Amino acid sequence: MKIGIIGAGNIGGNLTRRLTALGHDVSVANSRGPHTLTDLAEETGATPVAVRDAARGAEVVVITIPLKAVPDLPSGLLDEAAEGVAVIDTGNYYPRQRDGRIAGIEDDGLTESRWTEQHLGHPVIKAFNGTYAQDILDRPRPAGAPDRIALPVAGDDDTAKSTIRALIDELGFDTVDAGGLDTSWRQQPDTPVYGLRAGVEDVTKALSEASPERKPEFRG
Structure with a gap:
């Protein structure tokens, strides 16, 4: 598939490495410009592009x-x-550590990915947000392996969602359908x-045990 990745940090960089290795046509962008992605491009064969061009022709955008x-x-x-x-949102809201207070989340009660979806004007699929970046490289397992990790x-x-779950399976991980964005x-x-x-x-059990109440340390 043709895949655009916007963000070349730990998650974005390692998804670029794995997806190119699997034979996908990957374009990668970051806020600093394609000239800062030369090393990643040389390592992986991905195409460094400007953010505005990352989604052009893409079947999946991260x-x-x-x-x-x-x-x-x-x-x-x-x-x-x-x-x-299909658009994957890997984002998390860290109001005190990084993001500041976001009114749509704090006051309007939007989930993080619903807020992102509204800004993009396009449906998103929330995935990889709780995944250790290094696990993308180190923890893929074949289907049926007893130690295969599952991602919500x-x-x-x-x-x-079916497209993204199939892609995650190809990457070497199981998936669990965690429902819609309003319960993400x-x-x-x-x-x-x-x-x-x-x-x-x-x-599946961990998802069922979650509480919708955001703890004070994760509120702005």
């Missing part, structure tokens, strides 16, 4: 940037993406599933 930077993404970012593009995947677009608080920071390295049964 948004993996700090939440506070989402409103700064170019308008019409997905206008030239492939029809039916939330979203309202069933077709896009079940996999936000400081929930039982966040950072959990476990299989389908334990991930």
